[in-house]
Amino acid sequence: MKGRDPRSMVDIKEVVVERLGGPFQCYGHxxxxxxxxxxxxxxxxxxxxxxPSGYVxxxxxxxxxxxxxxxxxxxxSQTTGALPLTASDIRVATRYSTDLGIGGSGRVLGEAYWTQxxxxxxxxxxxxxxxxxxxxxGKLFVQPASxxxxxxxxxxxxxxxxxxxxx
Amino acid sequence: MYxxxxxxxxxxxxxxxxxxxxxxxxxAIHVVYATWCPHCVPTTVEPMKKLASDxxxxxxxxxxxxxxxxxxxxxxKKYGDWSDDYIIPQVFFEYAGGSFRHMxxxxxxxxxxxxxxxxxxxxxxxxxxx
Numbered sequence: 001m002k003g004r005d006p007r008s009m010v011d012i013k014e015v016v017v018e019r020l021g022g023p024f025q026c027y028g029h030x031x032x033x034x035x036x037x038x039x040x041x042x043x044x045x046x047x048x049x050x051x052p053s054g055y056v057x058x059x060x061x062x063x064x065x066x067x068x069x070x071x072x073x074x075x076x077s078q079t080t081g082a083l084p085l086t087a088s089d090i091r092v093a094t095r096y097s098t099d100l101g102i103g104g105s106g107r108v109l110g111e112a113y114w115t116q117x118x119x120x121x122x123x124x125x126x127x128x129x130x131x132x133x134x135x136x137x138g139k140l141f142v143q144p145a146s147x148x149x150x151x152x153x154x155x156x157x158x159x160x161x162x163x164x165x166x167x
Numbered sequence: 168m169y170x171x172x173x174x175x176x177x178x179x180x181x182x183x184x185x186x187x188x189x190x191x192x193x194x195a196i197h198v199v200y201a202t203w204c205p206h207c208v209p210t211t212v213e214p215m216k217k218l219a220s221d222x223x224x225x226x227x228x229x230x231x232x233x234x235x236x237x238x239x240x241x242x243x244k245k246y247g248d249w250s251d252d253y254i255i256p257q258v259f260f261e262y263a264g265g266s267f268r269h270m271x272x273x274x275x276x277x278x279x280x281x282x283x284x285x286x287x288x289x290x291x292x293x294x295x296x297x
Contacts, residue, residue, distance in 0.1 A: 020276055058275065068250065088251035093272035098291050099284035113275045119252055 012062050012109050013038070013045055019100050020060075020111075026051035027058065028117040029130075029145060037133060039140065041074050048140070054132040054150035056140065059114045066092035066110030075114045075131075078140040082129040084121045090114055117145075191262040193292075195219070197227045199239040199247070199257045206273035206281040211256040214285050221294055231255065248272045256281070258288070 016036075026034045027049075034051040039059070044067060049058040061071035068090040076085055093111045100108055116131055117123060130145040134152035141152040149156060196219045200207035212228065219226035229239035243249050246267045247257045258271040270288055274280035 020274075020280070022276070024277055060275075066248070091250045091252060091254050091275070092248045093254055093275070094248055094269065096270070099271050099287050101283065101287035111275075113254075115275065 012064070015095075015100065015102075015108060016045070016047065016062050019102075020095075022049070024049050024057070026055060027115065028122075029053070029055040029057065037138070039133075039138075044070050044074070046071070046074060048133055050133045052150075053148075054135050055145070056116055056131040056133055058116065059131075061112040062109055064107075064109065066094065066112045068092050068112045071112040071114055079129075079131055079142055082142040083116075083131065085114075089119065089121060191264060191266070193222055193224050193260055194263045195225045195227055195261040196222075197229065197242060197259040197261060197267075199229045199231060199243055199255055199259075201231050201255055203232075204255055204273075205278050207256040210278055210282050211258065211271070211273070211285050214289050215258060218289050218292060222292065242267070 020036070022034065022036045024034045024036070026032050030051055030053060032051045032053070034049045034057055036047045037050050039046045039048050041061075045062040047060045047062065048056050049060070050056055059071065059075055061067055061074065063070075068087070072085065072087055072090050075083075075090075079085065091113045093113070095108050095111065097106050097108050102108070117128065126146040127144040129142050131140055132143055132147075132150065132152075133140055134155055135150040136155040137152065139152050139154070143149065196215050198207075198212055198215050200212055202208055216226045216228075229235040229242065231239050242259055243253050243257055246259055247269045248254060254272050254275065256271065256273050257269065260268045260270055262268070271281075271284055274284060
């Protein structure tokens with residue numbers, strides 16, 4: 001990922017919260033309302049669209065320009081090979097002040113999207129490995145899509161040894 | 168129902184955005200879309216056809232499921248938000264001088280976001296009284 005400008009990151013976050021901050025509907029998991037939660041990616045501003053069960057419908061990387069390689073790298077680091085991922089799973093969009101409705105013209109930010117269980121990777125298997133956000137510590141983790149737990153292994157010790165099988 | 172906040176100006180990367188730039192003479196509006204996409208039809212295509220009519224310019228439509236896909240890909244690759252499975256709709260303004268300006272990519276956040284973005288563009292571009 002490219003260098004970080006703390007000043008612009010803060011301002012982009014403000015725009016994201018105000019203009020792109022949800023609510024949303026959970027995609028591919030349930031019909032519940034999902035919300036945007038920011039993830040500590042280390043570098044880029046990354047948002048996760050998460051339903052009350054913790055299922056991650058989408059991860060979005062925000063920055064002055066879309067950074068699809070950076071988001072792909074982040075998603076791969078979080079899913080540790082459990083989910084099928086390729087560069088073509090990341091899509092990009094540029095947002096301008098005109099379409100964001102803040103007057104005038106000019107690029108405001110770029111978005112890179114990864115939508116879970118979408119496109120060629122789409123699976124109907126209820127036990128497919130899926131990315132969740134822990135409702136206790138906020139970490140991303142992989143478990144079967146049908147799981148009723150919203151806690152990661154670290155926050156639910158009895159589940160720590162539960163294996164997640166890759167397809 | 169999500170209520171979008173009122174329009175305002177932001178300071179971004181050290182400069183204030185939200186200031187109008189000079190406008191060239193518009194020659195045409197180009198819309199890359201698919202008929203099955205709710206962000207496209209009617210959300211984007213119909214307002215853009217109306218805007219083009221109000222502005223007295225043609226609205227060129229590129230259905231990605233037809234032979235126009237090649238031109239759609241070319242527009243998106245040259246001027247828009249390209250990826251292998253690129254997001255639709257994408258809207259481009261063509262100016263009399265031959266330049267193109269990418270105006271919109273559909274919002275994966277939801278159809279309501281795309282609808283609002285289209286409304287913002289139309290409100291910005293629509294001639295007074297139309």
